[in-house]
Amino acid sequence: MDKSERQEISCNKWRDAKGRGTLNLIMRFGKTRVAAMIVGKLIKANPNRTIMAIAPNAVTTKNLADNLTEFCPKEQWIDIMSSNTLINHVNKLKIERKLPIKVDLLILDEVHKLLQGETLIAIKNIEYKFILCLTGSTLNKTQLSILNELGAPVIDKITEIEAVSQGWISNSTEYNLAIELDEHDKIRYAKYSDMISETLETFGGLHKVINQEFRNKVFDSDFALVLASFTGYNYKDRNGSSTFIKPTVIRNMLASLMGWTRDMPLDNDYNKRINNLWNPDNIYERAKKFKDFVRQRNDILIHNRPKINAVIEILKTNSVPTICFNESIAMVTDLADYFSKDGIPFHSAIESRYVINPETGVPYTYKNGEPKRLGKTSLKKLAIEGIKNGTYKYLFTAQSLNEGLTIENIEQVITTGGSCNSNTHGQRVARGKTYNYMNPNKNCVIINLYIDDFKIGDKDVRSRDKQKLIQRQQDSENIPIWVNDISEIFG
Numbered sequence: 214m215d216k217s218e219r220q221e222i223s224c225n226k227w228r229d230a231k232g233r234g235t236l237n238l239i240m241r242f243g244k245t246r247v248a249a250m251i252v253g254k255l256i257k258a259n260p261n262r263t264i265m266a267i268a269p270n271a272v273t274t275k276n277l278a279d280n281l282t283e284f285c286p287k288e289q290w291i292d293i294m295s296s297n298t299l300i301n302h303v304n305k306l307k308i309e310r311k312l313p314i315k316v317d318l319l320i321l322d323e324v325h326k327l328l329q330g331e332t333l334i335a336i337k338n339i340e341y342k343f344i345l346c347l348t349g350s351t352l353n354k355t356q357l358s359i360l361n362e363l364g365a366p367v368i369d370k371i372t373e374i375e376a377v378s379q380g381w382i383s384n385s386t387e388y389n390l391a392i393e394l395d396e397h398d399k400i401r402y403a404k405y406s407d408m409i410s411e412t413l414e415t416f417g418g419l420h421k422v423i424n425q426e427f428r429n430k431v432f433d434s435d436f437a438l439v440l441a442s443f444t445g446y447n448y449k450d451r452n453g454s455s456t457f458i459k460p461t462v463i464r465n466m467l468a469s470l471m472g473w474t475r476d477m478p479l480d481n482d483y484n485k486r487i488n489n490l491w492n493p494d495n496i497y498e499r500a501k502k503f504k505d506f507v508r509q510r511n512d513i514l515i516h517n518r519p520k521i522n523a524v525i526e527i528l529k530t531n532s533v534p535t536i537c538f539n540e541s542i543a544m545v546t547d548l549a550d551y552f553s554k555d556g557i558p559f560h561s562a563i564e565s566r567y568v569i570n571p572e573t574g575v576p577y578t579y580k581n582g583e584p585k586r587l588g589k590t591s592l593k594k595l596a597i598e599g600i601k602n603g604t605y606k607y608l609f610t611a612q613s614l615n616e617g618l619t620i621e622n623i624e625q626v627i628t629t630g631g632s633c634n635s636n637t638h639g640q641r642v643a644r645g646k647t648y649n650y651m652n653p654n655k656n657c658v659i660i661n662l663y664i665d666d667f668k669i670g671d672k673d674v675r676s677r678d679k680q681k682l683i684q685r686q687q688d689s690e691n692i693p694i695w696v697n698d699i700s701e702i703f704g
Contacts, residue, residue: 216243216381219371223247224254226369232343234368235324235360240349240643241382242371245280248320248347252281252291255318255343265339266293266320269327277322292316296332303335318343321365325350325636328359330449336363349643350636351688373690385657387642387693388702389682391665392519399667403674405510412439412503415490422470423463431458440507442467443500460500464493514678515630516541520662523699524548524627527660528607530703533624534600536608538641540630545609556607559596563589571604626659630678631685638685660702661686661693 223236224247232255238244248266255262266281268274274295281291294302306312319341321327325348327336346365360366376382394402413435420432431448432438445460471491479485489495521544524537539545542560549558554571565588567576576584587595599605600620626642642659664678686693696702 214379216379219379219381220247220250223369223371224250227251227345228254230368232318232345233364234344235346235348235365237348237350237352237367237370239371239373239376239382240639242349242376243381244347244349245277245322248277248322248345249280249282251345252318252320262317263315264291264318264320265314265316265341266291266322267296267299267327267332267336268293268322269296269332271295273323277320296327296335300331300335303338307338312338314339316341318345320344321346323350324348324360324365325352325356328356330455333359334454350639383655383657385642385659385691387659387661387689387691389661389663389686389693389695390523390699390702391695391697392523392662393667394513394517394519394664398513398517399669399674402510402513403669403672405506405513406674406677408506409503409510412499412506415499419467419470423466426466426470438463439500439503442496443504460497461493464496464500467491467496468493510677512541514664514676515539516544517664520544520629520664521547521551523662524629525551526699527625527627527702528552530699531625531658532606533658534603534606534620534622535625535627536600536610536620536623537627537629538631539609539611539628542611544629545611548607548609552607552609555605556609557596557599557605558609559593560611562611563592565589566592568592568595624655624657626657627662628660629662631661631681633681633684635685635688639689658702659691665697 220243223238227234227236228251236244236247238247252264255264266277268277274293278293281293303312303314306314316339319336319339321336321344324346327333344363344365346360346363352360352367357367371381373382377384416435416439418435420435420438423432423438424430429448431446432441437446441458442460442463446458446463448456448458468491472487473491473493477484477488479488525548528535537548539548542562545558545560549556553569565586567584568587569575570577577587579585596605596608597620600608601622603622628638628641631638631641661682663682664676666676666679667674
């Protein structure tokens with residue numbers, strides 16, 4: 214069965230469900246094309262249908278719009294907007310007392326990102342006859358429950374195993390490559406870890422006590438509670454309602470619970486200890502230092518020489534079209550500078566700059582010959598088109614281009630870091646799984662660099678980098694291969 218035939222089956226399953234349901238179709242299968250096919254059929258049956266389509270951000274919104282116009286005449290009215298635009302739209306209509314919004318069909322693309330906070334509240338202000346939700350991610354129990362409430366249970370699912378076996382997406386092999394820190398960074402990392410652990414021990418179990426005070430599960434860890442004591446906390450309940458809890462409120466609650474009072478006498482050791490630990494001003498200072506320790510420890514993990522050297526060695530060993538995801542803009546700059554001829558950087562904070570034209574060896578110019586500074590939009594287009602047409606071989610990016618990017622000839626994906634978010638990781642590695650009709654036997658190589666656990670003397674030091682990698686891969690259908698050297702990948 215080819216991909217088009219399977220996409221038609223998805224359309225039919227949605228029709229058989231009376232036009233209400235979620236299609237959970239593996240990333241790179243073409244779920245937005247399925248949406249376009251459904252829209253085309255719906256409009257053909259009744260050209261006067263009203264349709265609203267929502268996507269999480271500008272990139273996915275544009276991708277959705279581009280796909281919907283394939284089967285739907287451009288003159289046909291379809292309201293396509295990002296979640297932020299929807300929120301603003303609903304808030305405006307609320308003031309004008311023009312809610313609810315009424316449409317025939319509501320499309321929610323990348324729906325797993327839309328089921329919380331103000332976005333979910335805005336969606337609940339839309340009345341619809343039909344609803345089509347699209348995702349390629351693993352859904353948790355809460356998300357499945359909300360989809361059921363919206364009248365859009367999962368009615369079709371395509372797994373990665375099925376998609377690869379049928380040739381709908383490219384095959385891939387994923388490796389987790391251990392990297393060892395330099396000795397001076399090991400010492401620094403261990404020092405920050407000790408300081409972080411000391412604070413967490415002081416706050417041990419207090420997030421549960423605070424949750425009892427709030428009579429709700431506000432914090433899921435002591436780690437989150439400590440940070441909230443400095444930054445405050447934006448709590449979202451199951452219905453998506455958002456409440457900001459000020460840091461002063463959290464610090465005062467902690468102080469009171471731990472026996473501190475403003476007029477307590479400091480004439481004995483016990484009260485002095487309580488004051489030292491739980492005076493709200495002292496909680497503030499401790500939480501502030503804690504946040505700084507976490508940041509500095511994280512900086513060691515996401516930007517270091519061993520990881521830079523590993524990327525360089527990988528690209529020299531396997532010099533194929535590659536996208537390299539980084540958590541550090543500095544890392545992107547270092548790698549792009551090293552591969553100045555074959556590589557190009559792009560990230561959300563990139564500034565306008567002059568760029569050397571590889572064909573001429575001089576900067577891009579205006580028609581009058583003056584050097585031309587390229588802005589963010591031009592740089593993004595240059596990077597993507599340059600990888601597609603072979604002008605560049607390597608694309609280096611930082612926390613950008615995770616989704617909505619289709620480059621068929623990508624044969625290698627490198628990640629040098631990441632959060633615990635499994636959906637973000639899935640989006641990143643999926644960039645290399647797009648089927649390439651010019652290279653049907655493509656087997657994308659995915660390499661995740663991580664700092665391994667290590668020893669300082671007799672002391673074992675656990676790597677947060679490794680823990681986060683394990684967590685973000687927990688929902689993956691691919692079982693990664695753990696290796697300690699690049700030679701184990703390329704032999």
